[in-house]
Amino acid sequence: MTHVRRPSMDETGRFSSPTRRQLLAGLATGLATPALLGTGALSMTASRARAAEEGLLFKHKYGETLLEKPATRVVSLGFTTQDSLLALGTPPVGIREWFGARPYAVWPWAESYLGDAKPTVISGEVSIEIVASLQPDLIIGVGSGISKAEYDVLSQVAPVLMQPADNPSYGTRWDVQTEMFGRALGKVEKANELIAKNRALFAAVRERHPDWAGKTGVCAYNFNGETGAFIGSDTRATFMAELGFKPTDKLADLKTAQGFYAPQSPEDLSALDADLLVWISSFDTVPDIVALPMRKTLKAYKEGREVMAGSLIAGALSFGSVLSLPFALQELEGDIALALDGDPATRVPSSVKAGLAP
Structure with a gap:
């Protein structure tokens, strides 16, 4: 079993997943599919130009990720990235739990954005089989601490979005994160509204x-x-x-x-x-x-x-x-x-x- 490491956590065994044979067979037959966009399988000039024009080309720590279209099924592997996705109106299908043991790994300030969604909580080691079973069209690796090797493996399941190259693993600001995810989800206007609202809140406190x-x-x-x-x-x-x-x-x-x-x-x-x-x-x-x-x-x-x-x-x-x-x-x-x-x-x-x- 191939795992993305998470230190000091235990596997919960809560998840059902495809067999290793099924997974490997799927990866073998999918090498030329959109699932590999994150590793550059579709590197044609036209594809890159279209993605760049639509804001779906992302340069990041491990290279660049191209999306064919805005994502709708997202697995959030960053320890806090579920909040931005929820705020943008796209509850993740899988959420990586950091701490707190909250239902669905969602804290009180974000609970109202969850709606009827019941995301799979990914605790312990993050296995590629679990991620693949959720059938994502985007994996959020920002703030996850995954290595380049782990990124390459996960990119065989779906495009993986990482933090900008000049950002530390756990240091991507809330506004950068929100803007990035807004583009990936096709919700740029919503992202801009959220960012402007938060900046106004801070400005109001400073003014008071x-x-x-x-x-x-x-x-x-x-x-x-x-x-x-x-x-x-x-x-x-x-x-x-x-x-x-x-x-x-x-x-x-x-x-x-x-x-x-x-x-x-x-x-x-x-x-x-x-x-x-x-x-x-x-x-x-x-x-x-x-x-x-x-x-x-x-x-x-x-x-x-x-x-x-x-x-x-x-x-x-x-x-x-x-x-x-x-x-x-x-x-x-x-x-x-x-x-x-x-x-x-x-x-x-x-x-x-x-x-x-x-």
């Missing part, structure tokens, strides 16, 4: 809080005994930037680990000491944050400038999608305003409830 501009803001974590900050192209870091915040000088000078986070020494958390400190956590990790000895040395702690992003908000920020970001904005705007009002007595209520108050 001009004092946030130029202040430092950090999204921090504490998992499995490690404390650090999300930086660079990470969705949580870019969320802060879109609100007008900048990283602390110490974080700005740090190199990222795997492109999106920077671990800190347990003895020195000073790089996290921003005007606004948002803890990205879940309720089961709150005691670990509370118990951090060096946290209480931070001015952000002493002056009540901390915000706790509990499980749901943390999930929304981690997804960083066209659907999750408006949810996060709505939930966090008031808390951030309280944290930055200059009065330590008005600590964020959610932080008090979570046990972060002194």
Whole structure:
């Protein structure tokens, strides 16, 4: 069985799939079919020109993908890409589960877009047999972390769309993602509307809080005994930037680990000491944050400038999608305003409830 790897996950055995003989026979007889458009089987000048004109030619990390027509049956292998597809009105036939154990791997901010669809949840290792059994006409590999070899295998099932070449594996912004998928689905106008609406939401928040501009803001974590900050192209870091915040000088000078986070020494958390400190956590990790000895040395702690992003908000920020970001904005705007009002007595209520108050 050929698998696309997903570290630290177990195969659930929930799926029915064709036999290996059936699959290989299908691939052998389909080498000249549209299923291989993603690997360039149809490289004729006319096909490329038509696809480019219609916005269906995509250059990406592993080459280029041509679509004969807008896709309708999509398998979403990116860990968060289901949100953009749902927002565009095309529920995926298969969704790769990241975390949270949500029904159909869809979180609350996106549930209303699911409708009557019941996508197959792909958890554990992603097998080519499972993907093939869903009969997709497009596979979303953006944000999936698949290798070139895995891309080549999946491209024998359907065209595979990857992130732009200059994007890290998990660093494609929500607007780039939405625009790309809008073209692939033939829903460019809808994609533009979604992007414009979200940009307007961020602009409105910045307008309501001009004092946030130029202040430092950090999204921090504490998992499995490690404390650090999300930086660079990470969705949580870019969320802060879109609100007008900048990283602390110490974080700005740090190199990222795997492109999106920077671990800190347990003895020195000073790089996290921003005007606004948002803890990205879940309720089961709150005691670990509370118990951090060096946290209480931070001015952000002493002056009540901390915000706790509990499980749901943390999930929304981690997804960083066209659907999750408006949810996060709505939930966090008031808390951030309280944290930055200059009065330590008005600590964020959610932080008090979570046990972060002194």
